[in-house]
Ligand SMILES: [Zn+2]
């Protein structure tokens with residue numbers, strides 16, 4: 001870890017949950033491998049949350065071919081959802097669809 005301080009720009013990061021190196025791709029805010037995210041947004045992409053807690057993927061909803069991942073912050077309980085990215089791990093997404101939201 002170079003710095004624990006959050007930087008307000010798009011960059012690569014290492015997933016704090018599974019250790020996967022994630023390439024920043026503009027709006028990528030979650031790990032494509034385990035799908036875990038960080039509580040950094042209040043509104044999608046605004047990066048204005050101060051919490052930085054781990055966001056657990058708690059479920060997936062598939063709507064008209066689009067996959068929406070539901071998150072809950074492990075630290076403050078904040079709930080959030082984002083569209084799954086094209087490079088997200090399908091097996092991980094399918095596993096989540098089996099969970100009851
Ligand atoms: Zn991960």
Ligand SMILES: [Zn+2]
Nearest residue numbers: 039051073076
């Ligand atoms: Zn939080």
